[in-house]
Amino acid sequence: MSIQHHISDELLLGYASGTLAEGWSIAVATHLALCPSCRRRLDFMEHAGGEMLEMACTDVADDTSWAAMKARLGQDKASTATAAARTPAKPATAAGDVVIPEPLRSYLGGDLADLKWKALGRGAYxxxxxxxxxxxxxxxxRIPAGKPVPEHSHGGRELTLVLKGSFQDGDALFKxxxxxxxxxxxxxQPVATPDEDCICLAVTDAPLKFRSYLMRLVQPVLGI
Known part of the structure; x- marks a missing residue:
């Protein structure tokens, strides 16, 4: 598996400091389970943050500066992420037919064979x-092989992590x-490649902005 599209520094730093909301943390932790490169980046960030905290502890001018340092380095325990999402990601194993790594598998209650999908229309679930x-x-x-998702823009951030299959978005291929x-x-308008259905994790913080009038009509029902 050769991963080409990685977590941004901003997201990874937020994850390392425990400041991400739970949904973002699930996506980042699941990517980390699949990506050795980003696990090494995370280790570096956490090690550097620990050293900065140790240095700060030796020369703290007052309680205010200490609190500010803890907040910047994410030592505040009031994180919105759950313990499952913030559990250090373990590398996904290649044994068997496991597709969904932890921590996402715990949220879903099993792997692909255990899931109960709901129809979105046009073969998507x-x-x-x-x-x-x-x-x-x-x-x-789950997007059918060779089919596009409706064209859309965003009201905020969207993270899409591929777990099985692949999709094309412009000139970029995501596997x-x-x-x-x-x-x-x-x-x-991402398009699933024709070889197999594309299964991915999607996290958003605002409704999508569909170009199609029909999609805008059914959007409240679909909840996307």
């Missing part, structure tokens, strides 16, 4: 994943383990 935060919407998507980060500046 989804599973909503409940979390404890009110900032994000998290779901598993297992690849993470696409989109924001308000991007309007796109």
């Amino acid at each position: 989804h599973i909503r994943i409940p979390t404890g935060d009110r900032e994000t919407s998290v779901r598993l998507l 297992r383990g690849d993470l696409e980060e989109a924001d308000e500046s991007l309007q796109h």
Whole structure:
């Protein structure tokens, strides 16, 4: 598995400091389980943060500066992520037919064979994943091979992590383990590659902005 699209420094630092909402943390932790490169980056960030904290402890001018340092380095325990999402990601094993790594598998209650999908229309399916935060919407998507998702832009951030199959977005190909980060500046229409259905984790913090009038009509029913 050769991952080409990785977590941004901003997201990885937020994860390392424990400041991400639970939904974002699930996506980042699942990517980390699949990506040795990003696990090494995370280790470096956490090691550097620990050294900075030790240095700060030896020369703290007052309680205010100490509190500010703890907040910057994410030592505040009031993180919105759950313990499952913030558990250090273990490398996904290649044994058997396991597709969904931890921690996502615990949220879903099993691997692909155990899932109960709900129809989205046109052969697409989804599973909503409940979390404890009110900032994000998290779901598993299954897009039919060779089919596009409706063209859309975003009201905020969207993370899409490929777990099985692949999709094409413009000139970029996203395969297992690849993470696409989109924001308000991007309007796109990803297309599942024709070899197999694409299964991915999608996390958003605002409703999508569909170009199609029909999609806008059914959007409240679909909840996307």
